[in-house]
Amino acid sequence: MTTLSQLRKAALALPEVEEGTHFGMVAFSVRGKGFVSVSKDGQAQLHLPESEVEAAEAAHPSGERLVRMGKLIGFRVPLDDVNGKDLNALVRAAWYCRAPKRLAASLAAADRGAGTAGSDLPAGIGRPATQALLGAGLSTLAQVAARSEDELLALHGVGPKAVRILSEALAAEGLALR
Incomplete structure:
Protein backbone atom coordinates (compact mmCIF):
# COMPACT_ATOMS: atom_id res chain seq x y z
CA MET A 1 0.00 0.00 0.00
CA PRO A 100 13.02 14.15 -23.84
CA LYS A 101 15.55 11.65 -25.17
CA ARG A 102 18.68 13.52 -23.99
CA LEU A 103 17.29 13.99 -20.50
CA ALA A 104 16.30 10.32 -20.33
CA ALA A 105 19.77 9.32 -21.56
CA SER A 106 21.43 11.37 -18.80
CA LEU A 107 19.30 9.65 -16.16
CA ALA A 108 20.07 6.25 -17.69
CA ALA A 109 23.79 7.07 -17.47
CA ALA A 110 23.36 8.04 -13.83
CA ASP A 111 21.50 4.77 -13.17
CA ARG A 112 24.44 2.87 -14.63
CA GLY A 113 26.75 4.76 -12.30
CA ALA A 114 28.45 6.55 -15.14
CA GLY A 115 29.33 10.05 -14.06
CA THR A 116 29.03 12.93 -16.43
CA ALA A 117 32.04 14.81 -17.73
CA GLY A 118 32.95 17.69 -15.46
CA SER A 119 31.39 16.19 -12.35
CA ASP A 120 33.20 17.20 -9.18
CA LEU A 121 31.03 15.28 -6.71
CA PRO A 122 33.15 13.67 -3.98
CA ALA A 123 33.52 9.89 -4.29
CA GLY A 124 33.05 9.52 -0.52
CA ILE A 125 29.30 10.15 -0.73
CA GLY A 126 28.83 6.64 -2.12
CA ARG A 127 27.26 5.23 -5.25
CA PRO A 128 23.58 5.50 -4.20
CA ALA A 129 23.96 9.19 -3.37
CA THR A 130 25.96 9.84 -6.54
CA GLN A 131 23.28 8.14 -8.64
CA ALA A 132 20.53 10.09 -6.88
CA LEU A 133 22.30 13.41 -7.45
CA LEU A 134 23.11 12.67 -11.09
CA GLY A 135 19.56 11.44 -11.60
CA ALA A 136 18.27 14.76 -10.24
CA GLY A 137 20.51 16.63 -12.68
CA LEU A 138 23.08 17.64 -10.05
CA SER A 139 26.53 16.81 -11.37
CA THR A 140 28.60 19.59 -9.81
CA LEU A 141 29.09 21.02 -6.34
CA ALA A 142 27.84 24.39 -7.61
CA GLN A 143 24.54 22.76 -8.61
CA VAL A 144 24.34 20.99 -5.23
CA ALA A 145 24.89 24.35 -3.48
CA ALA A 146 21.63 25.61 -4.99
CA ARG A 147 19.70 23.01 -2.96
CA SER A 148 18.84 22.88 0.73
CA GLU A 149 19.73 20.04 3.09
CA ASP A 150 16.08 18.98 3.18
CA GLU A 151 15.89 18.87 -0.61
CA LEU A 152 18.97 16.66 -0.78
CA LEU A 153 17.71 14.34 1.96
CA ALA A 154 14.45 13.96 0.05
CA LEU A 155 16.35 12.26 -2.79
CA HIS A 156 16.25 8.49 -2.48
CA GLY A 157 19.83 7.38 -1.83
CA VAL A 158 21.05 10.59 -0.17
CA GLY A 159 21.44 10.29 3.58
CA PRO A 160 22.91 12.37 6.41
CA LYS A 161 26.44 11.07 5.79
CA ALA A 162 26.34 12.10 2.12
CA VAL A 163 24.98 15.54 3.05
CA ARG A 164 27.78 15.97 5.61
CA ILE A 165 30.44 15.02 3.04
CA LEU A 166 28.89 17.32 0.45
CA SER A 167 28.74 20.18 2.97
CA GLU A 168 32.45 19.68 3.77
CA ALA A 169 33.34 19.62 0.06
CA LEU A 170 31.26 22.76 -0.53
CA ALA A 171 32.97 24.52 2.40
CA ALA A 172 36.38 23.67 0.91
CA GLU A 173 35.24 25.40 -2.30
CA GLY A 174 33.88 28.41 -0.40
CA LEU A 175 30.27 27.35 -1.01
CA ALA A 176 27.39 26.22 1.20
CA LEU A 177 23.99 24.62 0.85
CA ARG A 178 21.08 27.00 0.34
Whole structure:
Protein backbone atom coordinates (compact mmCIF):
# COMPACT_ATOMS: atom_id res chain seq x y z
CA MET A 1 0.00 0.00 0.00
CA THR A 2 1.37 3.39 -0.96
CA THR A 3 0.26 6.98 -0.55
CA LEU A 4 0.20 10.16 -2.59
CA SER A 5 3.17 11.45 -0.59
CA GLN A 6 5.22 8.41 -1.62
CA LEU A 7 4.26 8.90 -5.26
CA ARG A 8 5.11 12.62 -4.95
CA LYS A 9 8.55 11.77 -3.55
CA ALA A 10 9.24 9.26 -6.34
CA ALA A 11 8.15 11.68 -9.06
CA LEU A 12 9.90 14.78 -7.73
CA ALA A 13 13.19 12.87 -7.34
CA LEU A 14 13.38 12.62 -11.13
CA PRO A 15 15.00 15.38 -13.21
CA GLU A 16 13.00 18.45 -14.24
CA VAL A 17 9.71 17.25 -12.77
CA GLU A 18 7.04 19.77 -11.89
CA GLU A 19 3.93 19.20 -9.81
CA GLY A 20 0.64 20.72 -10.86
CA THR A 21 -2.95 19.77 -11.51
CA HIS A 22 -4.70 18.23 -14.49
CA PHE A 23 -8.49 18.17 -14.54
CA GLY A 24 -8.48 18.63 -10.76
CA MET A 25 -6.01 15.79 -10.14
CA VAL A 26 -2.52 16.06 -8.70
CA ALA A 27 -0.26 15.63 -11.72
CA PHE A 28 3.45 15.49 -12.48
CA SER A 29 5.11 16.49 -15.74
CA VAL A 30 8.56 16.64 -17.27
CA ARG A 31 9.14 19.63 -19.57
CA GLY A 32 5.40 20.13 -19.88
CA LYS A 33 4.51 16.51 -20.66
CA GLY A 34 2.41 14.78 -18.03
CA PHE A 35 3.55 11.33 -17.02
CA VAL A 36 1.58 10.51 -13.86
CA SER A 37 -1.49 11.83 -12.10
CA VAL A 38 -3.57 10.76 -9.12
CA SER A 39 -7.35 10.87 -9.17
CA LYS A 40 -9.38 11.99 -6.16
CA ASP A 41 -10.28 8.36 -5.43
CA GLY A 42 -6.57 7.36 -5.13
CA GLN A 43 -5.93 5.89 -8.57
CA ALA A 44 -2.48 6.45 -10.07
CA GLN A 45 -2.68 7.07 -13.81
CA LEU A 46 0.61 6.49 -15.60
CA HIS A 47 1.50 7.18 -19.24
CA LEU A 48 3.26 3.99 -20.34
CA PRO A 49 4.07 2.24 -23.62
CA GLU A 50 2.21 -0.96 -24.43
CA SER A 51 5.02 -3.28 -23.32
CA GLU A 52 5.13 -1.62 -19.90
CA VAL A 53 1.32 -1.73 -19.63
CA GLU A 54 1.34 -5.48 -20.24
CA ALA A 55 3.96 -5.99 -17.53
CA ALA A 56 2.02 -3.74 -15.14
CA GLU A 57 -1.22 -5.66 -15.79
CA ALA A 58 0.51 -8.95 -15.01
CA ALA A 59 1.98 -7.58 -11.76
CA HIS A 60 -1.12 -5.64 -10.65
CA PRO A 61 -4.38 -7.41 -11.55
CA SER A 62 -6.44 -4.65 -9.89
CA GLY A 63 -5.11 -2.18 -12.46
CA GLU A 64 -6.53 -1.45 -15.88
CA ARG A 65 -5.48 -0.12 -19.23
CA LEU A 66 -6.00 3.59 -19.93
CA VAL A 67 -7.49 4.09 -23.37
CA ARG A 68 -8.31 7.46 -24.91
CA MET A 69 -10.13 7.69 -28.25
CA GLY A 70 -9.38 4.02 -28.96
CA LYS A 71 -5.65 4.41 -28.31
CA LEU A 72 -3.76 2.88 -25.39
CA ILE A 73 -2.09 5.66 -23.37
CA GLY A 74 -1.15 3.97 -20.12
CA PHE A 75 -2.17 2.17 -16.98
CA ARG A 76 -4.34 3.00 -13.97
CA VAL A 77 -3.96 1.30 -10.60
CA PRO A 78 -5.21 2.05 -7.07
CA LEU A 79 -2.37 3.33 -4.87
CA ASP A 80 -3.61 0.99 -2.13
CA ASP A 81 -2.77 -2.01 -4.33
CA VAL A 82 0.85 -1.11 -5.13
CA ASN A 83 3.90 -1.45 -2.88
CA GLY A 84 6.48 1.32 -2.76
CA LYS A 85 9.12 -0.43 -4.83
CA ASP A 86 6.67 -1.22 -7.63
CA LEU A 87 5.28 2.31 -7.54
CA ASN A 88 8.78 3.79 -7.89
CA ALA A 89 9.42 1.54 -10.90
CA LEU A 90 6.10 2.49 -12.54
CA VAL A 91 6.66 6.22 -11.98
CA ARG A 92 10.19 5.97 -13.36
CA ALA A 93 8.98 4.03 -16.43
CA ALA A 94 6.29 6.65 -17.06
CA TRP A 95 8.89 9.43 -16.72
CA TYR A 96 11.18 7.68 -19.25
CA CYS A 97 8.23 7.37 -21.62
CA ARG A 98 7.54 11.13 -21.60
CA ALA A 99 10.96 12.71 -20.98
CA PRO A 100 13.02 14.15 -23.84
CA LYS A 101 15.55 11.65 -25.17
CA ARG A 102 18.68 13.52 -23.99
CA LEU A 103 17.29 13.99 -20.50
CA ALA A 104 16.30 10.32 -20.33
CA ALA A 105 19.77 9.32 -21.56
CA SER A 106 21.43 11.37 -18.80
CA LEU A 107 19.30 9.65 -16.16
CA ALA A 108 20.07 6.25 -17.69
CA ALA A 109 23.79 7.07 -17.47
CA ALA A 110 23.36 8.04 -13.83
CA ASP A 111 21.50 4.77 -13.17
CA ARG A 112 24.44 2.87 -14.63
CA GLY A 113 26.75 4.76 -12.30
CA ALA A 114 28.45 6.55 -15.14
CA GLY A 115 29.33 10.05 -14.06
CA THR A 116 29.03 12.93 -16.43
CA ALA A 117 32.04 14.81 -17.73
CA GLY A 118 32.95 17.69 -15.46
CA SER A 119 31.39 16.19 -12.35
CA ASP A 120 33.20 17.20 -9.18
CA LEU A 121 31.03 15.28 -6.71
CA PRO A 122 33.15 13.67 -3.98
CA ALA A 123 33.52 9.89 -4.29
CA GLY A 124 33.05 9.52 -0.52
CA ILE A 125 29.30 10.15 -0.73
CA GLY A 126 28.83 6.64 -2.12
CA ARG A 127 27.26 5.23 -5.25
CA PRO A 128 23.58 5.50 -4.20
CA ALA A 129 23.96 9.19 -3.37
CA THR A 130 25.96 9.84 -6.54
CA GLN A 131 23.28 8.14 -8.64
CA ALA A 132 20.53 10.09 -6.88
CA LEU A 133 22.30 13.41 -7.45
CA LEU A 134 23.11 12.67 -11.09
CA GLY A 135 19.56 11.44 -11.60
CA ALA A 136 18.27 14.76 -10.24
CA GLY A 137 20.51 16.63 -12.68
CA LEU A 138 23.08 17.64 -10.05
CA SER A 139 26.53 16.81 -11.37
CA THR A 140 28.60 19.59 -9.81
CA LEU A 141 29.09 21.02 -6.34
CA ALA A 142 27.84 24.39 -7.61
CA GLN A 143 24.54 22.76 -8.61
CA VAL A 144 24.34 20.99 -5.23
CA ALA A 145 24.89 24.35 -3.48
CA ALA A 146 21.63 25.61 -4.99
CA ARG A 147 19.70 23.01 -2.96
CA SER A 148 18.84 22.88 0.73
CA GLU A 149 19.73 20.04 3.09
CA ASP A 150 16.08 18.98 3.18
CA GLU A 151 15.89 18.87 -0.61
CA LEU A 152 18.97 16.66 -0.78
CA LEU A 153 17.71 14.34 1.96
CA ALA A 154 14.45 13.96 0.05
CA LEU A 155 16.35 12.26 -2.79
CA HIS A 156 16.25 8.49 -2.48
CA GLY A 157 19.83 7.38 -1.83
CA VAL A 158 21.05 10.59 -0.17
CA GLY A 159 21.44 10.29 3.58
CA PRO A 160 22.91 12.37 6.41
CA LYS A 161 26.44 11.07 5.79
CA ALA A 162 26.34 12.10 2.12
CA VAL A 163 24.98 15.54 3.05
CA ARG A 164 27.78 15.97 5.61
CA ILE A 165 30.44 15.02 3.04
CA LEU A 166 28.89 17.32 0.45
CA SER A 167 28.74 20.18 2.97
CA GLU A 168 32.45 19.68 3.77
CA ALA A 169 33.34 19.62 0.06
CA LEU A 170 31.26 22.76 -0.53
CA ALA A 171 32.97 24.52 2.40
CA ALA A 172 36.38 23.67 0.91
CA GLU A 173 35.24 25.40 -2.30
CA GLY A 174 33.88 28.41 -0.40
CA LEU A 175 30.27 27.35 -1.01
CA ALA A 176 27.39 26.22 1.20
CA LEU A 177 23.99 24.62 0.85
CA ARG A 178 21.08 27.00 0.34
